[in-house]
Amino acid sequence: MTDTPDIPEPRVLSPRDEARVTFALEAERIGNEAFALLPIDPAAPHGDRLRRALALKAETDKLIGRAVIAEREEGATWTQIAEAAGTSKQAAHERWAGRVSAWAASGRTALPPDSRNTALGAARILDRVYAEHSHDNPAPDAVSSGLDAVRFPGAIAAEAARRERAAGLHARLSALHDQLSSLLEQHRLLSDGGARPQARAEVQARQSAVYAERAALYEELTAAEPELADEHRAEAETDRAFAADTREYAELLAAKSEDEAAKGSA
Known part of the structure; x- marks a missing residue:
């Protein structure tokens, strides 16, 4: 490992490194589960081996999702991912975009914030695990040596700055999500209670404003997290469409309220 005494070891690595470690951790876990299938129990009930094999298959699906995330963080396009998966770009996007x-x-980290370990620490543990299993060609530091934090330690500060900017945007998005959930519940209660159109129109107008604000934040995220720009643009487009729809509905309700008021005063 490169000696860099003047550069403190990072608590959190770049999203690209974190995704790589996440994939490696999942691969190691599944490897252990597959190894556990080796013993043969002649007294096992019918279907036991099949159930265990199918359970392992479900776990490998998680590993595939982790692979897609790592590929996206490394700059792979959805077209390239689709080619590797032997499917169409649309099918690949529909299957894995939600996971990305x-x-x-969630913060693009391999371990939870309260974990005592770090991604770099986990990578070093995996180095030892790999060396123990690769007797013919025990590559030293097989996991950690491939991380940007080890290969390019001088980039740590820049990565931290990018992360801080993105974290601020995600925090604002989270607050808007809570605000939108509250507005949706308000509108439901008003509708169930037979509230006047004007009251519902006001809530819908506020919903439209929140959707528009979220769309703008997602556009900002395309610069803060360029590796995931496609996902953020898709979210922005969806929120812009919701903003337009709710705004139109609010205008219709407002017009209905005005008509009712005019009829009432006639």
Whole structure:
């Protein structure tokens, strides 16, 4: 490992490194589960081996999702991912884009914030695990040596600055999500209670404003997290469409309220 005494070891690595470590951790876990299938129990009930094999298959699906996330963080396009998966770009996007977006929203880290270990620490543990299993060609530091934090330690500060900017945007998005949930519940209660159109129109107008603000934040995220720009643009487009729809509905309700008021005064 490169000696860099003047550069403190990072608590959190770049999203690209974190995704790589996440994939490696999942691969190691599945490897252990597959190894556990080796013993043969002649007294096992019918279907036991099949159930265990199918359970392992479900776990490998998680590993595939982690692979897609790592590929996206490394700059692979959805076209390239589709080619590797032997499917169409649309099918690949529909299958895995949600996982990539969830990864982005959760902070793009391999371990939870309260973990005592770090991604770099986990990578070093995996180095030893790999060396123990690769007797013919025990590559030293097989996991950690491939991380940007080890290869390019001088980039740590820049990565931290990017992370801080993105974290601020995600925090604002989270607050808007809570605000939108509250507005949706308000509108439901008003509708169930037979509230006047004007009251519902006001809530819908506020919903439209929140959707528009979220769309703008997602556009900002395309610069803060360029590796996931496609996901953020898709979210922005969706929120812009919701903003337009709710605004139109609010205008219709407002017009209906005005008509009712005019009829009432006639």
